[in-house]
Amino acid sequence: MSFLAENFPLIRDAFLTTLSLAVVSGICALLLGTLLAAMRVSPVPALRGLATFYVELFRNTPLTVVFFFLAFGIVYIDLQFPSRFLTAVAALALYTAAFVCEALRSGINAVPAGQAEAARALGLDFRQSLTTVVLPQAFRTVVPPLGNVWIALAKNTSIAAGFAVADLTALLQRLSNSAADELALVFVAVVAGYLVITLPSAYVISVLERRLAIVR
Amino acid sequence: MSATVLFDVPGPRGRRRQRIGSAVGLVFVLGLVGLALWRLGINGQLDPARWAILFDTRTNVPQRLLGALVDTLEVAAIGMIAATVLGAFLAVGRLSDHAWVRIPVAAIIEFFRAVPLLVLILFCFLFLPRVGISTSAFGALALGLTLYNMAVLAEIIRAGILSIDRGQSESAYAIGMRKWQVMTFILVPQAVRRMLPVLIAQLVVLLKDSSLGFIVGYLELLRTARSLVETLNFQFGPIYTFQLYVAAGLIYIVVNLLLSWLARILERRSRRDTKTATAEKTELPADVQMGGGGGPL
Amino acid sequence: MRITRYAAGFAAAGLLLAGCASEAGNQAEEAPETTAEVEEVEFPEGSTMAEIVEAGELRVGTKIDQPGFGLANTAGEPEGFDVEMAKLIAAKMGLSEDQITFTETVSANREPFLVEDRVDIVVATYTINDKRKELIDFAGPYYEAGQDIMVAAGNPENIEGPDDLAGKSVCSVEGSTPAENIRTNYPEAELVLYDAYSKCADDLRNGNVDAVTTDNVILTGFVAGAPDAFELVGNPFTEEPYGIGVQKGEDEFRDFINDVLEEAYENGTWAAAWDKTAGAITGTEAPEPPSVNRY
Incomplete structure (x- = not known):
């Protein structure tokens, strides 16, 4: 136990890095993903095509490849992120946005057609029926899948460890070397760090799921 | 399906506006692509001689990339088979009538879905040998992929079992089958068959996740591309870096698109087949598709 | 089908590109020959060396991304000074080069590789220090870096x-x-x-x-x-004696490797290995070999 106490500042900093990485990229992914989802159901074919292309591209590419591209590839088109943390945020956000879009789209599709038809019959246009009728209901049905995307994102942040971000997994690698005799404790501490993020999230999601469920 | 009724079929004016909007959008996107190509051109990245390395067998580059793709597919296939088998057992276990089976199985499933895959792989590689289980880089990667995916697949197969018409199990019980017989001969085979498209879609996730092997030094596709970059960087400077990353990314995308396409064909076929037809759509949840240790608790 | 059309287009582009040669392809050359010579040797029954010879395989952990010491060539085989050291040891055990299995050890996992018996030796620009000696043992040093x-x-x-x-x-x-x-x-x-x-x-x-x-x-x-x-910068501020890592308590094996190193210092194979690898890259003469530390 004294080992954990000694290394507490390290563990805390690594945990906060992981948490902030997840939160910042989660917010960016939510914004971008919502935009993509709106594009995917929009009347303009070009927008639909663009959004579909984006989703298919990122759905079939490993996140590690996205990381490599942003860290060491885009320099060849004279682009560069100011820090490794922001590179990781960008990679996670771009990748996750595709899945946020998928979750939202399945949510929009889960809203019964009658709702949209009724909205249209009342004379609401595309924007109005989307923002006042369909999306509010869709957001309720997508809370569980979106929450799960958030949990997956929190775990995916671990890949940033391979790209010079000092997160929990990087700490695991560091301590597994320098404190090899305490390896079990190192794993416990790091896994606990992730569980502190994922378990309460899962709990909140299940509560929200019950609260927001629409009785039909 | 609300998406299709959200807007009227546009009239002539609407169509014209859309066309103009699309044209403007297209110009914008093409402009961005052009800008990127222009910068690439200025940096000499579009020089055909640089791209030729991907096809020049004298450099060993195409052989290495293909060999690495085979290694990647191998670890993904082994992980997939083991995960499906173990996942089926866990799914049955979670549906058990006995609490002493159900609860530990549920705990196993939840635990492996809650831990990042990367940490799981490191655990297999660094910790298991401490307790006497020796693992190679390949073994650690395959085991990590298996442990994580068996938990995901257990939930998918469980949903498949539950979706099978109750008449199936009831008639099996009626002819005197026991619970384990009903499970192994009636429910699990139908569930796995019904879930085939989803299982193939999961293979895409596994293939993506195998790129995490870099952390234990397994030379899968991405690590191999990286290794080639290192070597060529040293011999020629960074003139092939961009090309190799693009090649690795494209190989993943092409293979995964082929797999997704196969999954869609199977799904269409199984929907036509009345024996396995499902009412609901068989699509992987978005978070499962994310891989990398994704998945709900 | 759309997919077949794309595939055809891709293959056509490939053929077109294959027509023009890449610089790397033009420079692809034969792998250099080795300096180490294989000898027949007998080892005492039950010794680590005998076990390795019996297994017919020397498992070596090395780096594959460090020019001069351990860098994989495009065929995927590591080359460099570290690799030559491993070949010297293998040769003295009567093993040919094909019987060496190289595994990549990145810096963060070199000790675990030995502790968990994944490799027999680690030759990977591996600095000898007391902290590491708690977990593993070192033969050498075979080079002094800073x-x-x-x-x-x-x-x-x-x-x-x-x-x-x-x-x-x-x-x-x-x-x-x-x-x-x-x-x-x-x-x-x-x-x-x-x-x-x-x-x-x-x-x-x-x-x-x-x-x-x-x-x-x-x-x-x-x-x-x-x-x-x-x-x-050219202003080294530490001393980093490179050792060959073996599993803890393998004193006999360690002595054997030290003998191999000392012999190589004397008969010039050590210097030849340097000239062929790191020396060829940097254009420097082989330095004075460090004295082996038999602790």
Whole structure:
């Protein structure tokens, strides 16, 4: 136990890095993903095509490849992120946005057609029926899948460890070397760090799921 | 399906506006692509001689990339088979009538879905040998992929079992089958068959996740591309870096698109087949598709 | 089908490109021959050497991303001074080169590789120190390096030594001695840690870090590969004796390796190995070999 106490500042900093990485990229992914989802159901074919292309591209590419591209590839088109943390945020956000879009789209599709038809019959246009009728209901049905995307994102942040971000997994690698005799404790501490993020999230999601469920 | 009724079929004016909007959008996107190509051109990245390395067998580059793709597919296939088998057992276990089976199985499933895959792989590689289980880089990667995916697949197969018409199990019980017989001969085979498209879609996730092997030094596709970059960087400077990353990314995308396409064909076929037809759509949840240790608790 | 059309287009583009040769292809050359000669030898029953000979395989952990010491060629086989050392040892055990299995050991997992019996020896620019000796044992040293700093060509940040690193971003590898040294002795430096030095070199080239620090021989390899991008400060501030890692308590095996090294020092194979690998890259003469430390 004294080992954990000694290394507490390290563990805390690594945990906060992981948490902030997840939160910042989660917010960016939510914004971008919502935009993509709106594009995917929009009347303009070009927008639909663009959004579909984006989703298919990122759905079939490993996140590690996205990381490599942003860290060491885009320099060849004279682009560069100011820090490794922001590179990781960008990679996670771009990748996750595709899945946020998928979750939202399945949510929009889960809203019964009658709702949209009724909205249209009342004379609401595309924007109005989307923002006042369909999306509010869709957001309720997508809370569980979106929450799960958030949990997956929190775990995916671990890949940033391979790209010079000092997160929990990087700490695991560091301590597994320098404190090899305490390896079990190192794993416990790091896994606990992730569980502190994922378990309460899962709990909140299940509560929200019950609260927001629409009785039909 | 609300998406299709959200807007009227546009009239002539609407169509014209859309066309103009699309044209403007297209110009914008093409402009961005052009800008990127222009910068690439200025940096000499579009020089055909640089791209030729991907096809020049004298450099060993195409052989290495293909060999690495085979290694990647191998670890993904082994992980997939083991995960499906173990996942089926866990799914049955979670549906058990006995609490002493159900609860530990549920705990196993939840635990492996809650831990990042990367940490799981490191655990297999660094910790298991401490307790006497020796693992190679390949073994650690395959085991990590298996442990994580068996938990995901257990939930998918469980949903498949539950979706099978109750008449199936009831008639099996009626002819005197026991619970384990009903499970192994009636429910699990139908569930796995019904879930085939989803299982193939999961293979895409596994293939993506195998790129995490870099952390234990397994030379899968991405690590191999990286290794080639290192070597060529040293011999020629960074003139092939961009090309190799693009090649690795494209190989993943092409293979995964082929797999997704196969999954869609199977799904269409199984929907036509009345024996396995499902009412609901068989699509992987978005978070499962994310891989990398994704998945709900 | 759309897919077949794409595939056809792709193949056509490939053929077109294959028509024009790449620079790398034109320079593809035969692998250099080895200096080590295979001998028949007898080992006492039950010794580690006898076990390895019986298994017919020497498992070697090395690096595959360090020019001069251990860098995979495009065929995927590692080449370098470390690799030559492993070949020397194998040859003295009567094993041919095909009987050596090389495994990549990145800096952060070298001890676990030995502790968990994944490899028999680690030859991977591996500094001998007391902390590591708690877990494993070292033969050698077979080379004396020193920690140095690599900067962008022209040294724009005017870094002359480790004290100038304060407030600068400096890249190294997690789990390596240079990283620990910076962390404890020069805490004002902003440390950026990857899992391989090649990523550090990329970051320095792209201007994301101000300097890369590790042992001078590793850095000279990178500088030799890109003299117009990198520059070595040339002011080593530590002593890094490189050893060959063996599993804890393998004293007999360690003695054997030390004998092999001493013989190679005397008969010139050590110097020849240097000339062929690291020396060929940096254009330096083989240094005076260090004296083996039989603790």
